[in-house]
Amino acid sequence: MQGLTDKVVAVTGAGGGIGSAICGRLRDEGARVYALDLVDAGGGEFVRTDVTDETSVRAAAETVVERAGRVDCLVAGAGIVEDDVPAEQMPAEQFDRVLAVNLRGVFLACQAFGRHMLDRGQGRIVNISSMSGNHVVNTPQKQCAYNASKAGVSALTRSLAAEWAGRGVRVNAISPGYVDTPLLSLKRHQFDQWLGNTPAGRFARPEEVAAAIAFLLSDEAGFFCGSELLVDGGYTLI
Template identity: 55%
Template sequence: MTEQSSSRCVAITGGAGGIGQAIAAHLERLGRRVYVLDREGAQTRTGVFVPCDVLDRDSVDAAVETVYQDDPGPIDLICAAGIVEDDVAAEDLPEDLVHRVMGVNFHGTFSACQAFGRRLLDHGTGSIVLISSMSGNLVVNYPQRQSIYNSSKAAVTALAKSLAVEWGPRGVRVNALSPGYVDTPLNSLKAHMHEGWRAGTVLGRFASTQEIADAAEFLLSDRASYCTGTELVVDGGYSLR
């Protein structure tokens, strides 16, 4: 095991908000050069901002080119871009919303993995962390209805495991991080559900974004050098109930 990957660069999709922003700030404090990939107009004080819309493959490819023009790499990757449908019954979900949630959460994650993964495979080394969710295959959330979000995150976890098998022998590790309920601005909009969520969590509270950032940094780093295809669940025990 070496310390090489602990100091090199990392790109983070969805890095301008929520969990992605917390991870970006944490890694920058640790001395990493961080590229924040997010949509035009996103606000960030962390790292190097690179415009990127994960729904647009040309935008993803352009972002990869921009990052590698700035640094020869290898560039590790964290995929944190994600959205959720807002408590909509499955029978009422409009088709465009289904495509958008699956598009950002799964297809956008795959696009980033493929584009950055090709470069990492050329280098023969690298670490990728996909932000999944306990909702992917461990729980079905209640009382909110989010069938497409849950399905998309199950696909993200499966993608991490599949890529781990394909790319591990070629030097690239891929792992999934599955948070439970996290104290983010997005969750603050559903305050009427918080009491039930906390009651269902063994530790009786939400995770801080820093706790999720710590877990992401571990999976990315050489301290997890024998982890690939791992799903690290950080849910305060919610999935145990």
Template identity: 40%
Template sequence: MELQGMAALVTGGTSGIGRAAAVALAQRGARVVISGRDAGRGDEVVREIRAAGGEADFLAVDLRDEASARALAGRARELVGEVDILVNNAGVYPFGPTEQTTGQDFDAVYSLNVKAPFFLVAELAPDMAKRGRGAIINVTTMVAEFGAAGMALYGSSKAALVLLTKSWAAEYGPSGVRVNAVSPGPTRTSGTSGMGDDLDQLAAQAPAGRPGSAEEIAEAIAFLATDRASFVHGAVLPVDGGRVAV
């Protein structure tokens, strides 16, 4: 129960990595606020956490711009008072050729993957800094680190989040706020189920030779949220089955 007495906000917490992260933080004693667009799935996660003895609430929100991000931060504060842990997990991951990408596609990806985390941090990090403690964990991707055909839009948006992780660590770290990221590799979730054999083939290139699970990624997120990572600032932790090594 190392997060007892703390409150966490997990965006995109209704499925996949976000859901697993919310459960993992609640298991460690945090009161968890989950945000997402699907109220049915959100309520299901809340019931799961509460049935296990944890504390959780769901906020329905469509994160897409500055206003929605700031509004979510405000609603979370109304529920829990102070947000001690922010997990920027919500994101979209479209693949496809650059020449087939529209301006609307581009704006949608950058609005959710970059703009929303930016203004959530703008709202919540200053309060963490005033209290002298806090943890922010951004969820990026291994394709933010290298070029991959068909992943220019998604990879570049997450590469922006990698740089923001380091910039925020420099900005808020001196005030006691730790900002880090996890960089998942191929992960088996409901969102990647449509990839079929492509997911396995991508995962086979790494030493682990298999896709990861959402729970494995969540363990890394939980670690970065706890005092066990007290000397970790501005790090991007690869949780990719070793793909970073090859």
């Protein structure tokens, strides 16, 4: 990908299966990657960050800028899935917790890192939403909080893109379907149904999600603004 060499990139949720693949791909492209998470998973220069805590996220942004002199790109990828509870029975605290990580965390990261980008008049942000934000998956799994949080990420992406494109910061999103990670393996009892509904006949590989992100951060996607790339093997087509 053109334009990623020597770019300073912050990645939230860097310790997960998708996050580590993103960090690896961006390092391969020549970027200087800062891995933001609660635990150091070896995905880059580690900065401990709690995306639900405003002070922690702001401190992470300041740390990256202090170490690297600037920040060029952000991948806001921290997220959790912990629903599996019918909506009428879900504790409000559980709903709040999912939105705190998946939506509020994306906003805080975009705000903290976006300020530095706006000051320089240039920057690139990719938020990780989900096909579930626009397409409610018809499975026994109950995930109203997750779906709501990811729909919020998609709307937030479009809002920030509209506000910041004219100031040199482009904001886009990707929406993965089912990705072959250790987290997905906990749901093996649903594999047959999910695969049966996926025209591609398999789950996405983390590296394929990382490739989509590398593209949106690259110079080649220079006119993308508020776009949302589906990486779902056709799941949402049927």
